[in-house]
Amino acid sequence: MTQQITHEAVIDEHQIGMRFDQVLAELFPDYSRSRLKEWILAGQVSIDGAVVTKPREKVLPGMHIKLDATVEAEERFEAQHIELDIVYEDDDIMVINKPAGLVVHPGAGKPDGTLLNALLHHHPQAAGLARAGIVHRLDKETTGLMVVAKSITAQTHLVSALQARNITREYEAIVNGVMTAGGLVDEKIGRHPTKRTHMAVVHSGKPAVTHYRVAERFRLHSRLRLRLESGRTHQIRVHMAHIRHPLVGDLQYGGRPRPPQGASDELLSALRDFKRQALHAVKLELHHPITGELMSWQAPVPSDMVNIAELLRKDAQEVKHDFNPKA
Template sequence: MALPETPESNPSDYIDEEDFIALEIPMEGGGERLDKALATLLPEYSRNRLKSWVEAGAVTVDGKVTKARFMLRGGESIKVFPQEMPEQFAFTPENISLDVVYEDSSMIVINKPVGLVVHPAAGNWRGTLLNALLFHYPELKYLPRAGIVHRLDKDTSGLMVVARTAEAQTALVRQLQERAVNRRYLAWVWGSTPSQGKVLASVGRDQRDRLKMAAGVSQGKPAATQFRRLAQGHFQDHPISLLECRLETGRTHQIRVHLESLGFPLIGDPVYRKKIPGIAKAIGLERQALHAFALGLEHPATHQVMAWFQLPPADLMGLMTQLHLNETDLPSESATISSMGNAN
């Protein structure tokens, strides 16, 4: 059988490429059960673990979730989303409230609050967006990652889209691959930034601290972030800038890493804080000042261009006064949605 295709050799196949393993079943592999084929192709994982991933919907065959006993014909494309957590907890429905901005039979748009982890991972086996989705939309158990196609950091608030059908998930992932999803963020940063700019710097694991990402690393993946300054303020004589950022790619911690690499770290960021002033703690913000305020995409079923707008939550709105900024400095809903429609 063919060797697994690593994310690095197929960089266009998902919004967070490092999260899955791609396999191709050769024609001579026909007639073998899926779980046995996976055990042969992925000997580093136990058979029980692989079987549990299949049953949890974390393995797809030609884009579809199936059973461990599924008989392969040969020639199938397999995607395995390794779940490095106890699956019996990770895929348990939990009654966690969701702020649903929009929903129909194809997709859901959610305003994610601060503190909610999107997908189970080490230290957060339960209480995630995935667990909440499985409770409120039980049919999502049949989709990989419960329909999740992109993420926000735990302490980043704002808009996310989730697929409700396999067809919608495929279409949304394709739009993300093609950079056709319009994602805009508000970021409050230390320093006086240029009026606008674009960061083109790869993002990958920091070789000195594996818990962090870094810009410009040789083993990183290409990443691009556009920004424009909306307003300037100050805190105890230190300059502050309010930025609108637009993602062209979706790397882990991309905005945080890119802005910090320019010398403009996010206010409140607990990780990327090399150049923050000594009075940073006085602001009192307990998370990075980053909010996904606008989302635009083509509807996966109707192909209609759609857009949503969400003002920042109370903690970030409070920054506006604290940093001597005006609420009128924030983008307006009508102007934002109009510009997003034109951009798409």
């Protein structure tokens, strides 16, 4: 499956002396600079009828540019019928409530059965998009809202909005330890120096900022609302572990069960059997990449996290009720 894209434009006076690839990025902002450069190198762009394959070619006012590109379908991945919880969908975007256990993109050890495979089945035209329209990810065991592009234009604008921090992503989490107040973690994140499947706070990493506030305190745990400024791999998990409040269930980053003293068998069992990080992408807000309309969605906290919170709440209330201060 291929998609044909054709656009024409005329060089303006203010673009005199600019490089060819710079002019294209200005004339056709619906496409990324890297994609436009690929089209130039592939001989799919012409000036005054002559194909130009040099991105640094200088241009002059009045020159006629024609973009006549073919987007090849990405056939490396198989379309698979996997049920999706679609919160919203139109011609340009989809918002999905991702369940725990669903990997977003095929990779080593997971060649299929992913969100990408599901998108190719639900929307076959996604084969013409990079990563089938996926613009950001959630970890396998993290639940909640993701936005997916259904067109090249929408994908370009969504990626730009993410980079400009114009998309709001809020999360709910349950962490070990009692946090006294909210705050932020502003620490660079990169690959762990010795554990290659882990991320870590490292000086050579990329900037990452996580805001958090305390929504509820329990005896030995806290329920948080968090907001990302950046979107690094495992960001919330790494930042919370860094400040010594790892997510409940996140064994990779130190979130082993830490029940409060005298906890009920029910709570002990629930904490022991919680096998994923207690993290849910609860809110997503963005300006629609085509219409500009401000849109917002919320996804209910999944039942496993609700159950843990209820048991921790019950535990805290029972201890408070049993405590009788001396007269």
